[in-house]
Amino acid sequence: MSDNSNSTLNDTAKADAWIRDHRDCVKPRYRLDYHVMPPVGWMNDPNGLVYFKGQYHAFYQFYPYSSEWGPMHWGHAISDDMVHWKDAPVAMAPGSTADRDGCYSGSAVDDDGKLSLIYTGQIFDDGDIKPFNTEFSETQNLAVSEDGIHFSKYAQNPVIPAAPSDNSRNFRDPKVWKHDGRWYVVIGSSTKDNEARALLYSSADLREWKFESVIAHSEGKIGEMWECPDFFSLDGKDVLLFSPVGMEPEGLKYHNVFQTGYLVGDFDYASGKLQHGEFEEVDRGHDFYASQTFEAADGRRICMAWMNMWQTPMPEQADGWAGAMTVPRELHAVDGQVRMTPIKELESLRGPVIADVAAPLSNDQVLAAPKENRCEVLFSADVPADGNSKIGVSLDIGTDHDVSFTYDAALGRLTLDRGGEDGVRAYDCGKLEKLDLHIYIDRSSMEVFVNDGLATFTSRMYPATAATIKAVAPASGLNGKVRVYALNAMR
Structure with missing residues (x-):
């Protein structure tokens, strides 16, 4: 037939x-x-x-x-x-x-x-x-x-x-x-x-x-x-x-x-x-x-x-x-x-640079406030030599709990915490000297790529307001830099 x-x-x-x-x-x-x-x-x-x-x-x-x-x-x-x-x-x-x-x-x-x-x-x-x-x-x-x-x-x-x-x-x-x-x-x-x-x-x-x-x-x-x-x-x-x-x-x-x-x-x-x-x-x-x-x-x-x-x-x-x-x-x-x-083709979504921040980075420092929660974040920082610091980024999305992604040097642990019940996912990656994060945020999603693919974390989140992106850094500051691109919608 x-x-x-x-x-x-x-x-x-x-x-x-x-x-x-x-x-x-x-x-x-x-x-x-x-x-x-x-x-x-x-x-x-x-x-x-x-x-x-x-x-x-x-x-x-x-x-x-x-x-x-x-x-x-x-x-x-x-x-x-x-x-x-x-x-x-x-x-x-x-x-x-x-x-x-x-x-x-x-x-x-x-x-x-x-x-x-x-x-x-x-x-x-x-x-x-x-x-x-x-x-x-x-x-x-x-x-x-x-x-x-x-x-x-x-x-x-x-x-x-x-x-x-x-x-x-x-x-x-x-x-x-x-x-x-x-x-x-x-x-x-x-x-x-x-x-x-x-x-x-x-x-x-x-x-x-x-x-x-x-x-x-x-x-x-x-x-x-x-x-x-x-x-x-x-x-x-x-x-x-x-x-x-x-x-x-x-x-x-x-x-x-x-x-x-x-x-x-x-x-x-x-x-x-x-x-x-x-x-x-x-x-x-x-x-x-x-x-x-x-x-x-x-x-x-x-x-x-x-x-x-x-x-x-x-x-x-x-x-x-x-x-x-x-x-x-x-x-x-x-x-x-x-x-x-x-994939490299995602760069075609890039719009204007909405943040280009160099060292030193301080804790809770506002890095960017992308409209419509649609952006690409490139974060790079040296892990402090004290071996006890927690570094990374957090997102204030207008809910009871910020969404955060951090590296805890004392534990050698990467953690994504989106708040709420069962909000934490973590991975023991060991000692890092440098933390490079490549993050895609799209309204109700967050995809984090760590150190050229050493680990990835993909999670949905449900914001009440447009996000404010902040640094997580020790009191002494952080030697790092952050660039944030606004992204164009594909449709």
């Missing part, structure tokens, strides 16, 4: 009509100005990040009809530069026999000039479509587009109808790549004994798949299910990036509802096994989940993630929308760690 059978045109047209009729009802209070977010309704995982025919495509888990989670569609945005994004028509809606209750997460590839989406279809046993319902079945499916806008589901879906016999119901989030002329996909899963793992399959044509191996598993330490696995080579190493479910807090680690992190090592295609080191979180903030990577036009490995977290307050839901993506980050492998830095 043709790939053009079983089209979802009518269902996506219904969703597009709803968006047109309701987008003006969304309140702007916490809307972001240079991040991908839904025009209306609910967003979670980024899907299908890909460079195709000269443009970047970002798909995402989407429910247009409410700011609460619902049956998953695929939303869609397109960009020429990974910075300025425009909404595109809804790419997929649930409703076929393979995805009756949701078109769940997956990936996209350029298959000889056709944009091909590989995604999880979900069917709930009792028809009760709600998050965290455990009575479901999951299969892997294919949809294809000639123009990158309009997609048709493959008539013979599912292309991978079932997991191995020892698998639980968890079998989702396919990420596809090509190696030596053959397609490979890694899929998140768990065994019937709740052992998390990543499954590897291969195919010649994206339609008939062969099970290859368990690429890696949790060994009883890394959760009971791995969502959104992603596998790629980076600076001579192989990386498995994923979001484990079911990890308990351990010291300063794993304090989000769910985590996102990676294993770095060496992969053997003959055995299908990844020899790897210890699991590490890739971002230390509150709101970073379900990350996905792709190759930019020049070969850089780029990452984006959902900038929210399950089962946490989302005040924007009262305004008719929820969810956003992080800014794109470039990845590198350094000394066994995956480091993230903002």
